[in-house]
Amino acid sequence: MFSLSQLANTYQQFHDTSGIKGAPIELYAPVNYIMSLGGKRARPVLCLAANDMFNGDLQQALPLAYAIELFHNFTLVHDDIMDQAPLRRGQHTVHKEYGTARAILSGDVMMIHVYEYFKHLPDAAYRQVISVFNKAAIEVCEGQQMDMNFEDRQTVSLNEYLQMISYKTAVLLGASLQIGAIAAGASLTDQQLLYKVGVDTGVAFQIQDDILDSFGDEASFGKSIGGDIRQNKKTCLLIRALELATGDDKAQLESYITNNDIDPEEKVAAVKQLYLKLKVVDAAEAMRLEYHKGALDALHSLSLSADKIEPLENYINSLLQRQV
Amino acid sequence: MFSLSQLANTYQQFHDTSGIKGAPIELYAPVNYIMSLGGKRARPVLCLAANDMFNGDLQQALPLAYAIELFHNFTLVHDDIMDQAPLRRGQHTVHKEYGTARAILSGDVMMIHVYEYFKHLPDAAYRQVISVFNKAAIEVCEGQQMDMNFEDRQTVSLNEYLQMISYKTAVLLGASLQIGAIAAGASLTDQQLLYKVGVDTGVAFQIQDDILDSFGDEASFGKSIGGDIRQNKKTCLLIRALELATGDDKAQLESYITNNDIDPEEKVAAVKQLYLKLKVVDAAEAMRLEYHKGALDALHSLSLSADKIEPLENYINSLLQRQV
The missing domain is CATH 1.10.600.10 (Farnesyl Diphosphate Synthase)
Structure with a gap:
């Protein structure tokens, strides 16, 4: 087994050398910008930790961890447009740096690229990972919409609030762990x-x-x-x-x-x-x-x-x- | 074999009864709005025609045709924001009708739902369809960026123009036919x-x-x-x-x-x-x-x-x- 700091370091190395290469540069520069802004990398670390607990192959899990981080960053790019946020981690948000049109489109292409990082999985795991990922990804969008709805409402119940934060934030942490476990055959x-x-x-x-x-x-x-x-x-x-x-x-x-x-x-x-x-x-x-x-x-x-x-x-x- | 008008009618019936049901309504109303605006449905018809030529099962091909139409409409929603277009098929564009934030987010959830319509395929076809779809979807984004780049440039060569229209428009027609053919075992x-x-x-x-x-x-x-x-x-x-x-x-x-x-x-x-x-x-x-x-x-x-x-x-x- 690896320690969590070993997993975090290995992930960060993979992350830093995995920028999406493609043309035109105007589409991919914003992708690599947001991906290089840093952050705790909690989702990839959770994915790798779950994989390692069940004796999974780290090399096979790394692209999955990256895919989840790519999705998470895609949501940040689009959420920042919706929230009209100027700053993210002390730097310009993507739409402030590159304009709204490029921020929308770069986010879209990130979302599609996510599925490319599942391709190496064997058939059964491939299907299960996409299924778990898709459910969480859809719920993240639904949670973001609930959050926007709450701004316009007078009252929100505690249960509604709990569902919103569960969808908007928590299910992706759950999916990160489950996807790591699927790849390890749990x-x-x-x-x-x-x-x-x-x-x-x-x-x-x-x-x-x-x-x-x-x-x-x-x-x-x-x-x-x-x-x-x-x-x-x-x-x-x-x-x-x-x-x-x-x-x-x-x-x-x-x-x-x-x-x-x-x-x-x-x-x-x-x-x-x-x-x-x-x-x-x-x-x-x-x-x-x-x-x-x-x-x-x-x-x-x-x-x-x-x-x-x-x-x-x-x-x-x-x-x-x-x-x- | 079915005639093309039979395929078009069968598709339209499937389309009209396949609205994505989900909550919150604020997220899914824009999805069903854009999907109901009409259009030639060229991509679904191409998908079904290719499937039928190789004696494919129409019932298995219909969700694939719908997925491609869903993706196409997602690109319309986001492109209309980027182009600041007020009208689409004589009606308000989604962002004019529901605001930019909801148009971005509804587009995102459409994109994720696309993959849900591939799930019924057997393993080999499932992988091939996602692979062909993803390549085209990524190229559609790249083509849209090229098109935006051209606006800011003094000169564009004919070859650059042909690559742009190929990516932005044509590859998805190719993928529609290929996906229909994959499902039929061509x-x-x-x-x-x-x-x-x-x-x-x-x-x-x-x-x-x-x-x-x-x-x-x-x-x-x-x-x-x-x-x-x-x-x-x-x-x-x-x-x-x-x-x-x-x-x-x-x-x-x-x-x-x-x-x-x-x-x-x-x-x-x-x-x-x-x-x-x-x-x-x-x-x-x-x-x-x-x-x-x-x-x-x-x-x-x-x-x-x-x-x-x-x-x-x-x-x-x-x-x-x-x-x-």
Whole structure:
């Protein structure tokens, strides 16, 4: 078995030497630009870790890991156009750098190229990987649409929120693990357990992200604190607060959401106070722990010895223990 | 064997009852909107005709024909955003009707759904179809980028133009025929001949479209005449004219291209006169006939009797004999 840092290093080497070569350059330069912007590479590492747990062939798994990262980056390119985001990882987004038309088209060609990286698989695995990938990819689009819908809605239920983050973010982590496991010949039961490990980890991560966006440490979180509150984003904190608040608290919360004249810093501080008073941070933290536990329980149900599970367990714990 | 009108009718029935059902509705309404706007359905008909020539199972070929039409419509949705086109087939384009964000995302989910319609194929055909489809789909994106590049360039060679229209338009016609043939178990030689039939037909069709845009009959062509000339579009006529013109003709042609103050109707009339004087219409017509002949020669090289070939031959001739 490889350690996770070995897998991460091997992946990064493969990534850095796997730029898509093609013409015209105007189409492929944006592809290689977004792929070189960096990031945690969590999805490829999960794919390789799952593959390695079941004694898969690393060389066969690397193109699959790359395909998933290519898909993830395609979604970033198109999402950034939809969100009109100017920056991604401190650099220009693709549409800012190359214009919207090229960003759309480069994203499209990335999406098609994804399937090219599955070709080396034997027949049964080829079919299963495309099936698992396609389901997740469709759900990612559906999750993005749900997220856009939420912006226009007055209220969103916690269940709707959980489905949205599951589709938009978590299912691709599940698919990353399952695809790695398929390539290694794992049983369907083990594949499905790993899928659940990924989905629960993804949901827990997103809940944590909601908490950190309001209560994190700016330096370690890597973006400015309070952005979700300033934009009235329907996070699990706001959804729960709107459900729980009564009387003056409710009136105050609603006035902060609807009144655009309030000083942003005053708004962030006041809404955070309300969140603490209503104990929605505690509730979110409990929910985060529940999903974290769900992931670990599924992991420990795999037909594998503890030493095989340990690296992935450590990785999940490191993802989910960013300091609040 | 079925007649082409039987295949077209059967396809349209399948098409009309195959809308993608999914949630959220905001994501799938634009998909079903563009798919219901109509069109010739040339690609699905070609796919079914090729399948039927080799005694394929119509029920197995219908989802493949639908997948290709789905892909084609996905490219229309995204191309219309890139071209900022307000109308498509007399109706709002998807981004005009639903906004750019939903048009991008709906296009993306169409693209992923394409692969779902290949799933029923047996292993070998499944792989071959995805391989042929992916190559064409990637080339369609590359062709669209070439087309966008040409707008910013001073000169384009005839060979560059032919590669662009081949990629942007023709390869998908070739792939439609080849995919139908794969599903019917045709030999690789026959598959490749049919691919050439489609590509040559597509190139001939596009050259014809360039001629009709300047010299067609407005009523039968279906759009206003002279649009390419007004927009300085680098058609095979303009490219050839810029190569052939000398002296005053060259100066006049270049002034029409660079001078935005000229009355559009005067410009269209004068450039058409120059095209006739330089005999570029005759040259384009000769090129169109050459590709038309290439398609028919490849068709007659198939390992099939004349009666099997006849319906597709008639269809190609009908596509390529729109009146100038």
